[in-house]
Amino acid sequence: VLKVAHHGSADTSWRFTRAVAPRLATVSVGADNDYGHPTGTALRMLRQVGAVVHRTDHEGDVAVVVRDGRLSVVSRGSGQRSR
Template identity: 50%
Template structure:
């Protein structure tokens, strides 16, 4: 597996417990993690374990259920994140 720095990670499967492993996060060290998830969903996503792994990796976490729309803009190698519910 290769390694490096990942600027933006779209967390898979709504942040389920299997959406990201410590090995993956350690290898790619995302700066920003975006979780698309509905409020009060019956599956309990994102899981507390996933959120803790992301925080330990140093990623700034954005979630639709808390932040509203998450808009990632990349221009001239600069990444900006805007949310509709600050």
């Protein structure tokens, strides 16, 4: 599990992401933020290493839990992103 640093900015390290190779990644980011976070580059990088990405701007609060011995993600609320 990787909690993505700096809201998934363009500074996300490919070398670090590849070394960690998370199966699950969470991105804490405000809806409609002015910085464009998470960046497309960061999201592509995570998906290329096989991570399932969960974002607070889309899902609201997210928590990683263990259910029946397996990792699972629980979200509460909805993101505040306007569509």
